[in-house]
Amino acid sequence: MNNLAAKPVTNLEPSKLAMVPFVSVDNMMKIVNTIGASKMIAEIASYIESDFLRWESFDKTPRVASHSKEGVIELMPTSDGETYGFKYVNGHPANMARGFQTVTAFGVLARVDNGYPVLLSEMTILTALRTAATSSLVAKYLAPEGSKTMAMIGNGAQCEFQALAFQEVVGIDTVRLYDVDPEATVKAAANLANSGLKVIACKSSQEAVSGADIITTCTADKLCATILTDNMVGSGVHINAIGGDCPGKTELHKDILLRSDIFVEYPPQTRIEGEIQQLDDDHAVTEIWEVMSGKAEGRTSPEQITLFDSVGFATEDFSALRYVRDQLERTGHFVELDMLADPDDPRDLFGMVRRADTAAD
Amino acid sequence: MNNLAAKPVTNLEPSKLAMVPFVSVDNMMKIVNTIGASKMIAEIASYIESDFLRWESFDKTPRVASHSKEGVIELMPTSDGETYGFKYVNGHPANMARGFQTVTAFGVLARVDNGYPVLLSEMTILTALRTAATSSLVAKYLAPEGSKTMAMIGNGAQCEFQALAFQEVVGIDTVRLYDVDPEATVKAAANLANSGLKVIACKSSQEAVSGADIITTCTADKLCATILTDNMVGSGVHINAIGGDCPGKTELHKDILLRSDIFVEYPPQTRIEGEIQQLDDDHAVTEIWEVMSGKAEGRTSPEQITLFDSVGFATEDFSALRYVRDQLERTGHFVELDMLADPDDPRDLFGMVRRADTAAD
Numbered sequence: 244m245n246n247l248a249a250k251p252v253t254n255l256e257p258s259k260l261a262m263v264p265f266v267s268v269d270n271m272m273k274i275v276n277t278i279g280a281s282k283m284i285a286e287i288a289s290y291i292e293s294d295f296l297r298w299e300s301f302d303k304t305p306r307v308a309s310h311s312k313e314g315v316i317e318l319m320p321t322s323d324g325e326t327y328g329f330k331y332v333n334g335h336p337a338n339m340a341r342g343f344q345t346v347t348a349f350g351v352l353a354r355v356d357n358g359y360p361v362l363l364s365e366m367t368i369l370t371a372l373r374t375a376a377t378s379s380l381v382a383k384y385l386a387p388e389g390s391k392t393m394a395m396i397g398n399g400a401q402c403e404f405q406a407l408a409f410q411e412v413v414g415i416d417t418v419r420l421y422d423v424d425p426e427a428t429v430k431a432a433a434n435l436a437n438s439g440l441k442v443i444a445c446k447s448s449q450e451a452v453s454g455a456d457i458i459t460t461c462t463a464d465k466l467c468a469t470i471l472t473d474n475m476v477g478s479g480v481h482i483n484a485i486g487g488d489c490p491g492k493t494e495l496h497k498d499i500l501l502r503s504d505i506f507v508e509y510p511p512q513t514r515i516e517g518e519i520q521q522l523d524d525d526h527a528v529t530e531i532w533e534v535m536s537g538k539a540e541g542r543t544s545p546e547q548i549t550l551f552d553s554v555g556f557a558t559e560d561f562s563a564l565r566y567v568r569d570q571l572e573r574t575g576h577f578v579e580l581d582m583l584a585d586p587d588d589p590r591d592l593f594g595m596v597r598r599a600d601t602a603a604d
Numbered sequence: 605m606n607n608l609a610a611k612p613v614t615n616l617e618p619s620k621l622a623m624v625p626f627v628s629v630d631n632m633m634k635i636v637n638t639i640g641a642s643k644m645i646a647e648i649a650s651y652i653e654s655d656f657l658r659w660e661s662f663d664k665t666p667r668v669a670s671h672s673k674e675g676v677i678e679l680m681p682t683s684d685g686e687t688y689g690f691k692y693v694n695g696h697p698a699n700m701a702r703g704f705q706t707v708t709a710f711g712v713l714a715r716v717d718n719g720y721p722v723l724l725s726e727m728t729i730l731t732a733l734r735t736a737a738t739s740s741l742v743a744k745y746l747a748p749e750g751s752k753t754m755a756m757i758g759n760g761a762q763c764e765f766q767a768l769a770f771q772e773v774v775g776i777d778t779v780r781l782y783d784v785d786p787e788a789t790v791k792a793a794a795n796l797a798n799s800g801l802k803v804i805a806c807k808s809s810q811e812a813v814s815g816a817d818i819i820t821t822c823t824a825d826k827l828c829a830t831i832l833t834d835n836m837v838g839s840g841v842h843i844n845a846i847g848g849d850c851p852g853k854t855e856l857h858k859d860i861l862l863r864s865d866i867f868v869e870y871p872p873q874t875r876i877e878g879e880i881q882q883l884d885d886d887h888a889v890t891e892i893w894e895v896m897s898g899k900a901e902g903r904t905s906p907e908q909i910t911l912f913d914s915v916g917f918a919t920e921d922f923s924a925l926r927y928v929r930d931q932l933e934r935t936g937h938f939v940e941l942d943m944l945a946d947p948d949d950p951r952d953l954f955g956m957v958r959r960a961d962t963a964a965d
Contacts, residue, residue, distance in 0.1 A: 261629075267942040268622075269960070276961035280954075307668050309683050311716045316688050318679050322670050327677050331690075331712065333719020339950045343718050347944045351692065355672045357704050358694020367945035371953055400947075403954035427951055434954050580941075581628040583708045584728035586761075589700045590788055592732055593641075593764035593795050599630070600637035 261585035266364040266567055270576040274567070275368065277574050281411040284404065288376035288412055290562040298532035300324060301558050303509060313337060321557035327353045328561040330366055345400070346370065352564045359583060362568045366560065373563035374555060375404035377508075378483045379412035382457060384534050384541045385506060385549040386481040390456035391416050396448050396470050397462035397486060398422035398431040405459055405485075406431075410440055413457070417441040421451035423462075449475055459483040460494045473498035478546040484518050485553050495550075497521045503550035506531050506541070508559075517552040528552070622946035627725040627928060631937040635928070636729065638935050642772040645765065649737035649773055651923040659893035661685060662919055664870060674698060682918035688714045689922040691727055706761070707731065713925045720944060723929045727921065734924035735916060736765035738869075739844045740773035743818060745895050745902045746867060746910040747842040751817035752777050757809050757831050758823035758847060759783035759792040766820055766846075767792075771801055774818070778802040782812035784823075810836055820844040821855045834859035839907045845879050846914050856911075858882045864911035867892050867902075869920075878913040889913070 266274070275283055294301070302322040309316045314335030321328055332348035339345050348366035353359060382390070393415045395402055399422070409415045418440050422428045425444075432442045445451040452458050452475050460470045460482070473496050476482070482503065486494045495518050505528045507513040514524060531551070533539035542549050571577050586595035627635070636644055655662070663683040670677045675696030682689055693709035700706050709727035714720060743751070754776045756763055760783070770776045779801050783789045793803045806812040813819050813836050821831045821843070834857050837843070843864065847855045856879050866889045868874040875885060892912070894900035903910050932938050947956035 265941070268945045269942050272957045272960035275957050280957070302670060304668070307665070307679065307681060309663060309681060309688055309716075311683075311685065313717045314719055316683075316714060316716070316719050318668065318681060318690060320668060320670060320679060322672075322677075324672065327670055329679060329692075331714075331721070333714070335717075335719045338718050341718070342950065343720065344945060344947075344950050344953075347720060349721070349943055353677060353692075353694070355670075355677070356674045356696075357699050357702070358675055358677050358696045359704065359708060360692070360710070365943055365945065368953065368957060399951045400953040430949070430952055430955065434952070434958065580626070581630050582710055582726050584629045584705060584726065586705075588791070589703065589705050590760045591791055591795070592705075592729065592761040594791065596633050596636050596641065596729060597795065599633035 261581070261583040262579040263360045263363050263582040264571055264577045265580045266362070266577050268365045268368065270578070271365050271368045273576040274570055274574050275372070277576070278570070280372070280404070281407045284372055284376045284379070284408045285411045287373055287563050287566050288380040288408070290566045291373065291376055291559050292380055292535060294558050294562045295532040295535045297323070298536070298558070303557070306512065306557065319557040319560060321561050322355060323561070325355055326565070327355050328557070328564050330557065330560040332366070332370065350560055350564050352568060362564060363580065363582070364564060364567050369563050369567065370560070371401055371404045373559050374401060374485065375408035376563070377555070377559050378405055378459065378485065378551065378553060379408035381506065381531055381551045381553070382409060382413045382481055382483060384531070385551060386413055387456050387479055387542070387545060390414070390481070392419065392455045393417070393457040393459055394419045394421070394451040394455035395459045395461065396421050396451055397460060398427040399461065401461050401485065402431045403434045405461065406435055406440060407438060409457065410438065415440070415457065417443065419443045419445050419451040419455055421445040421448050452476070455480065457481045457483060459485065461485040462494060469496050470494040471499055472496045473502070476502070476548060478548060480548055482548065482550045483553065484550060490515055490520065493518050493521055500550065503548040504529070505550045505552055506534065507552050508554065508556040512556060513552055513554050516554040518550070519552055622942070622944040623940040624721045624724050624943040625932055625938045626941045627723070627938050629726045629729065631939070632726050632729045634937040635931055635935050636733070638937070639931070641765070642768045645733055645737045645740070645769045646772045648734055648924050648927050649741040649769070651927045652734065652738055652920050653741055653896060655919050655923045656893040656896045658684070659897070659919070664918070667873065667918065680918040680921060682922050683716060684922070686716055687926070688716050689918070689925050691918065691921040693727070693731065711921055711925050713929055723925060724941065724943070725925060725928050730924050730928065731921070732762055732765045734920050735762060735846065736769035737924070738916070738920050739766055739820065739846065739912065739914060740769035742867065742892055742912045742914070743770060743774050743842055743844060746912060747774055748817050748840055748903070748906060751775070751842070753780065753816045754778070754818040754820055755780045755782070755812040755816035756820045756822065757782050757812055758821060759788040760822065762822050762846065763792045764795045766822065767796055767801060768799060770818065771799065776801070776818065778804065780804045780806050780812040780816055782806040782809050813837070816841065818842045818844060820846065822846040823855060830857045831855040832860055833857045834863070837863070837909060839909060841909055843909065843911045844914065845911060851876055851881060854879050854882055861911065864909040865890070866911045866913055867895065868913050869915065869917040873917060874913055874915050877915040879911070880913055
């Protein structure tokens with residue numbers, strides 16, 4: 244480690260603030276395993292809920308995307324006026340075949356009053372946790388009462404996190420798995436073997452959705468796909484649509500959307516990236532923060548099809564980073580990075596650099 | 605350090621790519637002191653020049669700013685189609701009085717083809733170097749031939765870097781310093797004592813600009829200020845205006861702008877942030893990349909007043925990060941951070957987290 248600048252420390256407060264706590268992948272795994280994945284997801288869900296409940300206090304902006312033929316790199320900033328956060332995240336559908344993660348991410352929190360970063364964290368694992376937390380939190384408001392069975396179409400990197408989230412937050416006891424690649428289902432079933440969930444591997448998506456109260460779609464195709472067709476969806480289910488999350492990438496047949504009541508995170512972003520990119524720009528949708536705060540109705544009847552058209556929004560990452568920051572002292576799983584120059588005299592940046600040389604001689 | 609995930613490494617290439625080289629403040633100081641500040645600034649200037657010469661290949665966007673009453677936090681992304689880069693930077697004028705840096709920054713480079721970050725670097729020091737590199741590079745094209753004397757109004761954190769840059773890249777031999785705070789001038793003069801430059805501390809900005817071929821203004825006031833009035837600027841000088849770099853923050857009297865030929869980095873950003881926010885939106889300006897590539901004229905007569913209205917653009921940070929990445933192997937001054945999750949099977953993120961727990965038992 245190179246934590247300490249080679250200079251006498253004469254002003255302790257800024258020197259301490261100039262160090263930025265960093266949560267590596269290894270330390271994030273330690274945090275997850277210390278707290279327990281299910282419990283951690285539920286706790287992140289409560290942070291996300293509390294931030295949705297103060298939705299209007301956030302500075303919201305659609306993500307800043309840099310598209311290429313291979314994929315996209317995005318920056319997702321937000322601020323609540325006291326803390327600023329952003330996530331760097333890529334999405335490269337061809338990565339998996341080359342042995343890379345489709346999505347990798349890291350994030351930063353900073354103090355608004357002086358602009359100093361206060362946390363740098365890996366967010367590949369954390370994004371999986373916060374996505375599962377958001378899905379289950381929303382389902383708590385929208386899924387049919389007493390939901391016990393969830394169909395999961397797409398058994399990739401997000402699958403097990405979703406299953407545990409719905410078990411912990413919604414109370415399901417059964418998952419019905421299907422993936423076009425049977426090996427993905429075998430992997431997910433093996434990982435969930437000791438979860439307490441009843442795990443049923445299915446041979447088709449039709450079989451998977453049979454008898455399900457909740458349907459989660461989470462596939463990684465970039466192209467417009469039809470994972471669910473209209474005749475597969477009966478009345479009274481809740482659909483948790485995660486995979487349709489960028490322009491040109493959808494999973495549901497348009498007819499399902501037209502039969503559903505649709506709930507979204509942030510309409511300006513979802514209309515570009517979500518399932519509703521298939522619909523007219525003025526198709527009615529309900530913002531999920533309004534349901535949580537009682538300003539809008541969620542599920543109003545047992546027959547209704549509710550659809551959460553999830554694309555992932557910056558405030559959810561902000562909530563997850565806030566949660567991680569609050570665990571640092573308790574778990575101790577972080578290191579400090581010497582990321583911010585901190586001269587004794589803020590005007591004397593040059594002198595600090597020169598004195599470092601003298602000190603090293 | 606927590607560099608190594610607690611899992612068997614069975615796929616070497618992605619594991620290596622999952623580690624991100626990190627240049628801390630301490631290591632950046634070592635790089636500067638190994639290469640030498642003047643030489644490093646000149647080398648960064650040549651990277652900036654080569655990127656300006658391929659200006660049209662960059663994906664350009666104005667910075668994404670989050671303003672608060674205390675200051676601003678900005679993300680500055682760009683891409684050349686092969687490499688993506690962004691800088692996080694804050695600007696908080698009240699910070700200095702509280703013992704914090706007015707500006708702190710860090711930056712990231714990533715591969716466009718798979719979205720994986722390949723460098724994380726402190727940029728508080730690097731921004732000072734790249735700003736000086738850009739100023740001196742532009743002056744090489746615009747300053748009067750044979751310029752030997754530079755007036756420097758504002759002797760804060762950027763001052764010495766600018767002085768060394770103009771010595772190395774433009775060939776000046778004398779600096780005339782002035783700051784409203786005499787201690788800042790004493791600090792800068794002391795830091796430049798062994799630079800080979802003749803350093804003259806002046807009692808007023810009038811005295812400082814007397815006989816100068818180049819005038820650099822670099823003060824940190826957020827308010828509209830008038831560091832230079834019209835009668836202080838004679839014909840034939842080059843003005844390097846650095847401090848006017850955000851809405852409401854300018855340093856030059858409008859009349860000077862009207863007598864000058866104005867050169868800028870990226871007009872959509874400069875019209876909001878630069879000195880020219882004082883002028884009409886259609887006031888003629890020349891883009892500096894056009895001068896460098898021979899598409900537009902720079903200085904055309906000895907009497908002309910040329911003005912570089914500098915606000916700092918994302919491509920300059922990109923160039924500086926490219927330079928730092930190219931020095932890593934040569935200098936060895938970096939550590940590797942475990943920032944990217946890298947499961948053996950990209951679909952098995954959950955299994956990786958669970959196996960880390962087993963391995964730790």
